[in-house]
Amino acid sequence: MNEKAGVSDRYLMASPWPVFVALGFALTEVGLVLGLFPVAVGGGLLFGASVAGILTEADYVASLWQTTAYIGVALVVVGAGLMALGGQIGIDLVVASIDRPNVAGHRLLSRGLAVAVAGVLLIATGLAGRFGQHPTA
Numbered sequence: 001m002n003e004k005a006g007v008s009d010r011y012l013m014a015s016p017w018p019v020f021v022a023l024g025f026a027l028t029e030v031g032l033v034l035g036l037f038p039v040a041v042g043g044g045l046l047f048g049a050s051v052a053g054i055l056t057e058a059d060y061v062a063s064l065w066q067t068t069a070y071i072g073v074a075l076v077v078v079g080a081g082l083m084a085l086g087g088q089i090g091i092d093l094v095v096a097s098i099d100r101p102n103v104a105g106h107r108l109l110s111r112g113l114a115v116a117v118a119g120v121l122l123i124a125t126g127l128a129g130r131f132g133q134h135p136t137a
Helices: 017-034 037-057 064-085 091-099 107-131
Strands: none
Touching (some): 017 037, 017 107, 037 107, 091 107
C-alpha cells in the first residue's frame, strides 16, 4: 500500500525570485529617496537581475543574459528621461548630484543617474554573460 496516497513524486518548488525582486525594488526606493547613490544602484541591479531570473525560470524568455541586457536598456532609457527632466546636464553637475543628491536642482539628476548606472551595469552583465559563455555550454 502506498503511504503517500494522492501525493505526486514531483513537488512544485517555491521560487526564490519574488523575494529578491521585492528586496531590489525596496533598496532602490530607499536609495533614491534618501539619496544614497550606491544603495540605489545596487537595488536597481538586484531588481533588474531578479526580474530577468523570474522571467527565465517561468519560461517566458529563452535567455537570461539577453533579458538582463534588455532590462538594462529599459533602465537606461528611464534614467536618461529623469536626467533630461532634471534640466542641465554637465559633468560638474553630475558629480555634484552624486555628492549632494538632496540639494534642490540635483534631485532628478541624481535619481536618473542612479537608475541609468544600474541599467548600464545590467547591460554589461548581460553582454558578459552572453559572450563570456563557453561554446559548449
